[in-house]
Amino acid sequence: MQEGLSYEGRGDCRVIIRANIKEALKSLMSAKQRTLLALIGIVIGIGSVIAMVSVGHIVQVESLRQFKEMGTDLISIEKDDGSDSSSPGIGGARATKSSIKLADVLGMTAGCSAITVVAPSVNVSGQASYGGKNIPNSRLMGVTESFRDINKLRISQGRFISDLDAQSQFCVIGSNVATAIRKQGCGNIIGEKLKVGEKVYTIVGVTENVPESGMRNFSPNDALCVHISTALRSSKGSGISNIIARVSAGTTNNIAREQVMAYFKSKNSTLSLKVSSPEEIIAQMEKQMRMITLLMGAVGSISLIVGGVGVMNVMLVSVSERRREIGIRRALGAKRGDISGQFLIESVILSMMGGTLGILLGVGASYLVSLFAHWNFLFSFKAILLGVGVSNVVGIFSGYYPARQASMLDPIVALKSD
Amino acid sequence: MLKLQEVKKTYRIGPTEVDILKGVNLHVRKGELISIMGQSGCGKSTLMNIIGLLDRPTSGSYKLNGSEIVYADDDALSEIRNRSIGFIFQQYFLLSRLTAVENVELPMVYRRGDHGGIREQSMELLRRVGMDGQASHRPSELSGGQQQRIAIARALIGKPSLILADEPTGALDTTVGREIMELFKALNADEGITLVIITHDPVIANQCKRVSLMRDGVIAE
Ligand SMILES: Nc1ncnc2c1ncn2[C@@H]1O[C@H](COP(=O)(O)OP(=O)(O)OP(=O)(O)O)[C@@H](O)[C@H]1O
Ligand SMILES: [Mg+2]
Numbered sequence: 312m313q314e315g316l317s318y319e320g321r322g323d324c325r326v327i328i329r330a331n332i333k334e335a336l337k338s339l340m341s342a343k344q345r346t347l348l349a350l351i352g353i354v355i356g357i358g359s360v361i362a363m364v365s366v367g368h369i370v371q372v373e374s375l376r377q378f379k380e381m382g383t384d385l386i387s388i389e390k391d392d393g394s395d396s397s398s399p400g401i402g403g404a405r406a407t408k409s410s411i412k413l414a415d416v417l418g419m420t421a422g423c424s425a426i427t428v429v430a431p432s433v434n435v436s437g438q439a440s441y442g443g444k445n446i447p448n449s450r451l452m453g454v455t456e457s458f459r460d461i462n463k464l465r466i467s468q469g470r471f472i473s474d475l476d477a478q479s480q481f482c483v484i485g486s487n488v489a490t491a492i493r494k495q496g497c498g499n500i501i502g503e504k505l506k507v508g509e510k511v512y513t514i515v516g517v518t519e520n521v522p523e524s525g526m527r528n529f530s531p532n533d534a535l536c537v538h539i540s541t542a543l544r545s546s547k548g549s550g551i552s553n554i555i556a557r558v559s560a561g562t563t564n565n566i567a568r569e570q571v572m573a574y575f576k577s578k579n580s581t582l583s584l585k586v587s588s589p590e591e592i593i594a595q596m597e598k599q600m601r602m603i604t605l606l607m608g609a610v611g612s613i614s615l616i617v618g619g620v621g622v623m624n625v626m627l628v629s630v631s632e633r634r635r636e637i638g639i640r641r642a643l644g645a646k647r648g649d650i651s652g653q654f655l656i657e658s659v660i661l662s663m664m665g666g667t668l669g670i671l672l673g674v675g676a677s678y679l680v681s682l683f684a685h686w687n688f689l690f691s692f693k694a695i696l697l698g699v700g701v702s703n704v705v706g707i708f709s710g711y712y713p714a715r716q717a718s719m720l721d722p723i724v725a726l727k728s729d
Numbered sequence: 730m731l732k733l734q735e736v737k738k739t740y741r742i743g744p745t746e747v748d749i750l751k752g753v754n755l756h757v758r759k760g761e762l763i764s765i766m767g768q769s770g771c772g773k774s775t776l777m778n779i780i781g782l783l784d785r786p787t788s789g790s791y792k793l794n795g796s797e798i799v800y801a802d803d804d805a806l807s808e809i810r811n812r813s814i815g816f817i818f819q820q821y822f823l824l825s826r827l828t829a830v831e832n833v834e835l836p837m838v839y840r841r842g843d844h845g846g847i848r849e850q851s852m853e854l855l856r857r858v859g860m861d862g863q864a865s866h867r868p869s870e871l872s873g874g875q876q877q878r879i880a881i882a883r884a885l886i887g888k889p890s891l892i893l894a895d896e897p898t899g900a901l902d903t904t905v906g907r908e909i910m911e912l913f914k915a916l917n918a919d920e921g922i923t924l925v926i927i928t929h930d931p932v933i934a935n936q937c938k939r940v941s942l943m944r945d946g947v948i949a950e
Binding site: 326327330334337338341635636638639640641642643644645646647648649722723726 | 778781783784803804807808810811812816818822823824826835836837838839840883887
């Protein structure tokens with residue numbers, strides 16, 4: 312008659328776990344309102360973590376794509392004003408004194424063995440208008456024939472600016488500009504006249520729409536391209552603002568940079584230049600992304616903590632409401648571990664429900680963000696795994712204390728409570 | 730089977746201490762069918778909770794199956810309750826979210842090891858207590874007597890060697906009460922289960938092989 316005291320069979324706990332899961336669902340369903348309220352925090356927390364991870368992923372892929380669009384064998388050369396923020400005063404005035412000369416730029420291909428093609432551009436200020444109406448966002452630029460190739464532009468109508476157009480008043484417009492003109496009821500754009508400031512330009516071509524690229528700080532879709540000599544004449548002082556150069560195959564961007572620096576030093580020693588390669592720009596963007604990720608991570612963590620506290624609160628209430636039940640289960644042979652397991656599973660299920668909703672919310676939010684930013688939406692499996700993992704951890708953490716409280720209840724005290 | 734020696738239980742209500750059990754001596758042998766009678770509030774349920782390892786005595790010794798109970802090992806107490814003791818509580822204590830048959834099965838959820846055929850066994854027990862028609866009802870949909878019968882089926886599912894019943898027929902009419910008593914007597918005679926029945930009813934008590942009377946916190950046979 313020792314059967315009561317000697318027990319060996321640990322056996323399978325699957326029955327208990329299955330019963331616990333069933334129980335947990337029943338109990339959560341029976342307190343719908345409270346369950347829902349507790350979920351809000353978790354949903355927002357997991358949602359923002361997921362959104363952050365998946366937007367980060369999308370941006371990274373997108374920026375890489377943007378650089379690959381134009382090619383990674385390009386470097387961008389700009390005049391260095393000393394600092395990025397153009398502070399007014401002495402520095403600003405001195406910076407304009409020496410400017411990049413067009414002849415020097417065109418001589419680069421001969422002077423630097425690592426450079427095969429150069430595309431300098433000049434920005435000209437002034438509002439463009441057609442038929443007396445302003446064209447928003449448009450921008451007059453002076454370019455050379457090579458600009459088309461480097462920026463991978465395609466012509467949808469007419470032709471592009473040629474090196475034979477020097478000093479002419481011809482211009483080639485981007486797709487957005489063309490759309491704006493067509494809106495005013497113009498049928499054949501070629502030959503139409505545009506006005507920028509006091510000057511009038513004749514349209515000779517339209518370029519196709521191109522995707523954005525991290526290598527240029529303008530969109531060719533909004534550009535009014537004229538020959539660089541025309542632009543330099545009409546914008547006294549502003550000078551060449553940007554040069555994009557193609558690095559010859561077999562050389563590195565770093566070698567090209569050193570050659571370019573040395574070349575311009577020999578031409579004009581007062582000129583200071585900033586040469587950036589796609590790798591650098593990508594690295595800088597990634598640094599910015601990390602900052603944003605960190606910030607959003609903080610927001611996500613705080614809402615997760617709030618969510619976790621919500622879950623813990625629900626579980627504590629649940630434990631105190633179900634003392635009688637705990638007593639009955641203990642009387643029928645549930646061990647402390649069985650009771651804490653039951654509440655822990657309930658807590659994990661609760662936060663997993665929140666996690667699932669949060670994942671949906673986060674993925675939905677990142678879908679909307681990429682929709683509005685015109686990025687390619689990517690479904691990040693990693694983010695989903697993260698969401699599931701994090702909600703599990705929150706469930707275990709915030710369920711631990713209530714579950715422990717439940718398991719430490721004395722059976723008779725629990726049975727006698729109501 | 731079980732042996733209590735000088736078991737005392739003291740409750741503290743505010744500053745005063747109340748002795749409910751003042752040195753109970755009780756020896757129940759294997760296979761006995763014993764009833765305990767006594768005035769309301771004399772401590773019968775308290776005694777049952779101690780015998781059932783739900784509560785611990787303030788002092789005294791309790792031997793179950795020849796071994797002294799060690800109250801420090803909580804898991805071992807649970808294991809004994811699960812395997813060897815069947816409870817029938819005064820207030821039934823069914824879980825309201827579970828159906829009748831799920832309530833009956835509950836002790837087996839916490840039994841490690843042998844499983845299989847639990848549902849069939851539960852249905853068979855429900856048939857035995859005349860509740861097989863209400864297997865999927867919830868306790869709130871059942872009368873007090875019906876709930877009591879579910880509780881009896883639950884006490885039997887684990888094939889315990891000891892059944893503790895606190896007023897098992899209190900809520901039943903005389904006919905059903907007699908049937909339940911017949912069931913208990915059959916369990917005792919055919920399966921050798923030891924039964925301790927707490928009751929107010931002298932008719933029930935007289936059907937038991939042995940009647941103990943509780944008075945002033947002690948058992949006066
Ligand atoms: N937790 C407690 N704290 C203080 N006093 C208690 C506690 N539990 C029970 N008592 C007291 O102990 C006494 C015995 O209670 P018990 O439930 O054992 O009585 P009983 O004999 O089962 O009565 P009944 O026949 O009415 O069920 C009662 O006077 C009760 O007030
Ligand atoms: Mg009682």
